[in-house]
Amino acid sequence: MQIFPCPFCGPRNETEFHFAGELGKVRPDTGKEVNARDWATYLYAQRNEKGLVREVWLHLTCSELFVMERDSLTMDVRASKSLRGDAL
Amino acid sequence: MTRYSAFTVFREGLRGQKGWDKAWRSPVPKPAYDVVIIGAGGHGLATAYYLAKNHGIKDVAVIEKGWLGGGNTGRNTTVIRSNYFYPESAALYDFSVRLYENLSRELNYNVMFSQRGMVVTAHSEPEMEMAARQVNAMRLNGVDAEFLDRDQVRKLAPLLNYGPDMRYPIHGGVFQPRAGTGRHDAVAWGFARAADAQGVDIIQNCQVLELLTEGGRCVGVRTSQGEIRASAIGATVAGHSSVIADMAQVDLPITSYALQAFVSEPLKPVLDTVVLCPPFGTYISQSDKGGLVIGGGLDRVPSYGQRGNLPMQEAVLAGLVEMMPALASVKLLRHWAGIVDVTPDSSPIIGPSGLEGLYLNCGWGTGGFKAIPAGGYLFAHLLATGHHHDLSRPFDPVRFTTGHLIDEGAASGIAH
Ligand SMILES: Cc1cc2nc3c(=O)[nH]c(=O)nc-3n(C[C@H](O)[C@H](O)[C@H](O)COP(=O)(O)OP(=O)(O)OC[C@H]3O[C@@H](n4cnc5c(N)ncnc54)[C@H](O)[C@@H]3O)c2cc1C
Ligand SMILES: [Zn+2]
Numbered sequence: 001m002q003i004f005p006c007p008f009c010g011p012r013n014e015t016e017f018h019f020a021g022e023l024g025k026v027r028p029d030t031g032k033e034v035n036a037r038d039w040a041t042y043l044y045a046q047r048n049e050k051g052l053v054r055e056v057w058l059h060l061t062c063s064e065l066f067v068m069e070r071d072s073l074t075m076d077v078r079a080s081k082s083l084r085g086d087a088l
Numbered sequence: 089m090t091r092y093s094a095f096t097v098f099r100e101g102l103r104g105q106k107g108w109d110k111a112w113r114s115p116v117p118k119p120a121y122d123v124v125i126i127g128a129g130g131h132g133l134a135t136a137y138y139l140a141k142n143h144g145i146k147d148v149a150v151i152e153k154g155w156l157g158g159g160n161t162g163r164n165t166t167v168i169r170s171n172y173f174y175p176e177s178a179a180l181y182d183f184s185v186r187l188y189e190n191l192s193r194e195l196n197y198n199v200m201f202s203q204r205g206m207v208v209t210a211h212s213e214p215e216m217e218m219a220a221r222q223v224n225a226m227r228l229n230g231v232d233a234e235f236l237d238r239d240q241v242r243k244l245a246p247l248l249n250y251g252p253d254m255r256y257p258i259h260g261g262v263f264q265p266r267a268g269t270g271r272h273d274a275v276a277w278g279f280a281r282a283a284d285a286q287g288v289d290i291i292q293n294c295q296v297l298e299l300l301t302e303g304g305r306c307v308g309v310r311t312s313q314g315e316i317r318a319s320a321i322g323a324t325v326a327g328h329s330s331v332i333a334d335m336a337q338v339d340l341p342i343t344s345y346a347l348q349a350f351v352s353e354p355l356k357p358v359l360d361t362v363v364l365c366p367p368f369g370t371y372i373s374q375s376d377k378g379g380l381v382i383g384g385g386l387d388r389v390p391s392y393g394q395r396g397n398l399p400m401q402e403a404v405l406a407g408l409v410e411m412m413p414a415l416a417s418v419k420l421l422r423h424w425a426g427i428v429d430v431t432p433d434s435s436p437i438i439g440p441s442g443l444e445g446l447y448l449n450c451g452w453g454t455g456g457f458k459a460i461p462a463g464g465y466l467f468a469h470l471l472a473t474g475h476h477h478d479l480s481r482p483f484d485p486v487r488f489t490t491g492h493l494i495d496e497g498a499a500s501g502i503a504h
Contacts, residue, residue: 001398019389036491039489049334050328
């Protein structure tokens with residue numbers, strides 16, 4: 001099993017975590033007209049990088065969302081930070 | 089090329105096996121081709137074959153960073169079927185099954201397509217209603233399907249657990265008689281040999297590092313063996329599709345995940361069909377060598393790490409032991425992973441990439457082995473004519489903008 005670090009609970013088994021999505025996706029401003037292309041990009045496009053990635057994860061047991069930086073090839077975890085403050 | 093036949097086997101037996109030709113050449117890449125295909129998996133090789141055969145386009149190179157068939161094509165659990173829900177998918181995958189039915193003859197290579205059928209079990213009355221709906225949808229789409237009760241499932245797969253202790257007792261299931269398994273390497277090798285025989289250059293150990301663009305158009309590739317130019321470029325790189333899309337600076341709705349499989353020690357025949365039990369997320373067949381070939385769902389962590397790991401192994405094998413308790417003491421021989429390209433609707437992407445000159449055939453995710461002949465056939469059509477074949481049009485990436493998703497993930501509960 002791989003150990004993932006929750007910024008609130010510390011190192012825990014990977015099966016306690018849920019991948020929520022890539023970091024940095026901003027929902028289109030629905031106060032304005034949003035075209036189909038922008039919706040499609042927001043809803044479906046993925047960077048899906050090979051190598052260093054920054055993602056939003058949910059620790060299921062404490063229900064906190066947080067940012068994890070890891071390498072999608074070696075599976076090394078570099079950092080995990082709370083989503084508060086300047087994480088974005 | 090030596091034609092394979094009973095006679096040549098006999099003749100070579102008498103001649104000390106000295107008369108066999110290499111199955112394909114190892115050419116040095118030319119500076120330019122009509123068509124360059126990136127990735128020598130089943131889809132890339134089949135595309136090259138059908139470009140030559142159906143469209144007379146033989147000035148083709150297939151460029152592979154490793155060895156041909158070393159990606160998912162050589163790592164999958166070889167289930168071939170067309171038990172999908174939507175008409176678009178049924179038409180695509182059944183076309184593929186029909187091509188498979190004649191493929192050994194077509195390629196003069198035994199791909200060992202064994203139509204031993206596939207059972208998908210149902211474990212409650214509501215699941216039986218969904219199973220009936222599935223059978224009806226398949227029949228409406230012209231695909232063979234049978235609705236089975238518990239006794240009929242038992243006849244086909246006596247090894248399953250019918251005891252009172254089963255957590256989700258079997259009520260019945262869906263059976264597709266024409267489904268089955270094939271020999272994955274043979275599909276890659278057969279297409280490679282047949283494409284090579286028509287003049288296609290298959291270039292192994294050659295990685296595409298960059299796309300060459302001129303005036304906003306893709307005109308070739310820079311590889312670890314130099315630059316190669318082409319009028320049309322097709323990418324069939326499965327789990328690495330986003331890497332190519334990044335080179336092209338186009339968006340793709342794909343997430344790469346590891347998908348794992350397991351093979352047991354060889355056993356005497358115990359199972360002569362393919363069985364999938366959705367509540368356990370585990371499916372199994374037995375190979376001709378006797379090994380049990382076992383698969384399950386995707387890993388939970390997006391990944392390019394092409395190797396097995398424990399959490400999913402535990403889930404799949406726990407499911408297997410619940411499905412078929414008699415197998416609990418069987419030992420595993422091997423365990424591995426491939427990187428699969430998962431789309432939001434679990435349907436493939438065939439179409440122009442958004443960068444002129446570059447076309448994509450990807451997004452097959454956990455189920456593109458069964459689609460290799462059709463994927464190659466349709467992608468060749470697109471590369472040769474610049475237009476979709478009717479069967480591939482619904483799978484154009486434009487569906488993510490127009491909203492015409494073909495959500496097989498929800499409709500047929502894609503397991504594989
Ligand atoms: C464990 C597992 C079980 C599966 N079970 C089934 C099943 O039972 N039935 C089914 O239908 N499907 C199954 N699949 C899915 C199926 O294997 C794939 O959908 C199918 O093989 C994809 O074929 P492909 O030719 O598109 O990709 P691949 O066979 O992966 O070929 C892509 C090739 O591109 C090459 N490549 C990548 N990047 C570059 C580059 N930059 N330059 C040059 N070359 C490059 C790779 O090295 C690779 O050889 C399974 C997959 C896995 C991993
Ligand atoms: Zn936590």
